[in-house]
Amino acid sequence: MAPIELNNLSSNWKKLQASLQSSKPAESPKHQKFDDEKAESLKRKRPQTNGVNGSTPRKTPPSRKRQKMEEPASVGAAAKHHDAKSLSRSVSMPSLKKKPLPTSSADAGEPLSVLEPHPDFPDIENEGVSEVALPGKYVAVDCEMVGIGPEPNRDSALARVSLVNFHGHQVYDSYVQIPRNIEVTDYRTAVSGIEPRHLRKDVARPFDEVREDLRVLLAGRILVGHAVKNDLDVLILKHDRRFIRDTSKFSKFRALAMVPGRTPGLKWLAGKLLGVEIQVGAHSSVEDARATMALYRLDKSDFEKEIRQKYGHTQLKAAGPEVDVGGGETVKKTRNRKKSKKKNK
Numbered sequence: 470m471a472p473i474e475l476n477n478l479s480s481n482w483k484k485l486q487a488s489l490q491s492s493k494p495a496e497s498p499k500h501q502k503f504d505d506e507k508a509e510s511l512k513r514k515r516p517q518t519n520g521v522n523g524s525t526p527r528k529t530p531p532s533r534k535r536q537k538m539e540e541p542a543s544v545g546a547a548a549k550h551h552d553a554k555s556l557s558r559s560v561s562m563p564s565l566k567k568k569p570l571p572t573s574s575a576d577a578g579e580p581l582s583v584l585e586p587h588p589d590f591p592d593i594e595n596e597g598v599s600e601v602a603l604p605g606k607y608v609a610v611d612c613e614m615v616g617i618g619p620e621p622n623r624d625s626a627l628a629r630v631s632l633v634n635f636h637g638h639q640v641y642d643s644y645v646q647i648p649r650n651i652e653v654t655d656y657r658t659a660v661s662g663i664e665p666r667h668l669r670k671d672v673a674r675p676f677d678e679v680r681e682d683l684r685v686l687l688a689g690r691i692l693v694g695h696a697v698k699n700d701l702d703v704l705i706l707k708h709d710r711r712f713i714r715d716t717s718k719f720s721k722f723r724a725l726a727m728v729p730g731r732t733p734g735l736k737w738l739a740g741k742l743l744g745v746e747i748q749v750g751a752h753s754s755v756e757d758a759r760a761t762m763a764l765y766r767l768d769k770s771d772f773e774k775e776i777r778q779k780y781g782h783t784q785l786k787a788a789g790p791e792v793d794v795g796g797g798e799t800v801k802k803t804r805n806r807k808k809s810k811k812k813n814k
Contacts, residue, residue: 583637583743583763584756590638592755595672597682602638604686606785607714609633609693609762611754612700615647615663616655623654627703628663630679631754632686637762639755641686644673662752680704689785693765695735695757711780716764719772738764 586592590602610632614625632641644667647653656663667673683704693714694700701708716722717732725741726733736748739760747760765772776783 584745584747584759587636587638590636592639593642595642595644595667596639597641597643597674598686599638599640602634602640604632604640604690605634607635607691607693607762607765608640608686609758609765610683610687610697610700611694611758611761612703613661613663613752613754614703615653615657615661615668617647617651617653619654625703626651626653627676627679628656628661628668628673629754630683630700630704631758632683633755633758633762635762635766637759641682642755643679643682644668645679646670646673646675648676659750660752680706691785693762695738695761695764696732711776711783712785714765714772714776716761719768720775721768721771722764735760742767 590599593599610630612627612631613629615628616623617626618624626647627645628647629644630641631639634640644663647668653665653668656665658664684706687706687708691712691714692708693716695715696717697713697715716735716738722733722738722742725738727737735757736746739745739747743760743763745760747756
C-alpha cells in the first residue's frame with residue numbers, strides 16, 4: 470500500500486466523513502418527534518433560579534415525624550398546654566373561701582346513710598353558701614314555711630331554705646327574715662322546726678339576699694325537688710321546666726301512692742324506697758332536700774328517659790349576663806342573629 474501524503478490527509482478525511490454520513494440510515498420522523506418532545510419536557514421542568522449567583526434553592530424534604538394534635542383551648546384541655554388561670558369558670562359558681570376537703574379512702578369505703586352528712590362536708594346551720602361544697606350539675610332544694618295572716622285563711626311565708634348537691638352535701642342553708650309589715654301568726658315549730666329566735670335580724674338574712682343567692686346557684690343547673698313549684702313560688706323564682714326533676718310527678722313514684730292518682734308524700738317515698746324515716750318531729754329542710762336527691766339518684770336513668778320522652782333531648786346552657794325585665798323576673802340577654810342578618814341585607 471502506498472503511503473498517504475500529509476498534504477492530502479485533510480482532504481481524504483473529509484471524503485471519509487462524507488461517505489460515512491451518506492451511508493448512515495435516515496432518522497425516522499417518529500424518533501425525531503420523540504426527541505423534540507423530550508427536549509421540550511426537559512426545558513419545562515428546568516428549575517428556576519433564585520437570582521443569587523444563579524443557584525437553585527434546595528427544597529427541604531418533608532419530615533416523616535408524626536405531627537402532634539393540639540388540644541382545643543377549653544376547660545377540659547390539659548394543663549401543660551394552657552395556663553390554669555386562663556381556664557374559664559362558670560359565672561354562677563360561687564367562690565370558695567378555702568379549698569374543698571378531699572374524701573379519704575377509708576371514708577369512701579364506709580357506707581353512709583342518705584340522711585347523714587359526709588364527715589368532710591358537715592352540715593352547718595344557717596351557713597349561707599358553703600365554704601367546702603360545690604353545687605355541681607344537680608341541686609335539690611327544700612323550704613320551710615311559717616304561717617302569716619289572720620285566721621282561718623292563714624298564708625305561708627318563707628322562713629328557711631336549703632340546697633344540696635348530687636352527693637347530698639349541703640351547698641346552702643339560711644333562715645329568712647320576715648318583712649316588718651307581716652306578722653307571724655304560727656311558727657309551726659312542731660313541723661317546720663322554726664322558732665322566733667331563728668328569724669331575728671341578727672340571725673336570719675333578708676329575703677332579697679337569699680333570693681339572689683338561690684338565683685345564682687340555680688342558674689344553668691338541673692333542679693331536683695318534691696312539689697318543687699311551691700318552693701319556686703315562695704322564692705319568686707322561675708326555672709325552665711325541661712331542667713326540673715320533680716319526684717312528686719315521676720310516674721314510677723306516683724304509682725306507689727297510697728291513694729291511686731294522688732301525689733305521694735316525700736316521707737312515704739323515703740320510707741318505701743330508701744328505707745329511712747324522715748320528718749320525725751320537726752322537719753329539717755337540709756334533710757328533706759338530701760332525701761329528695763337520694764330518690765332521684767335511685768332511679769336517675771328512668772327519670773331522665775321520661776324527661777326526654779316529654780321534652781326531647783335538652784342541653785344545659787352556661788349562665789350568662791341577665792337583664793331585669795321587672796316584676797322580679799330576669800331573662801338572659803341574647804342577640805337575635807336572624808333579625809340582625811335580615812337588617813344587614
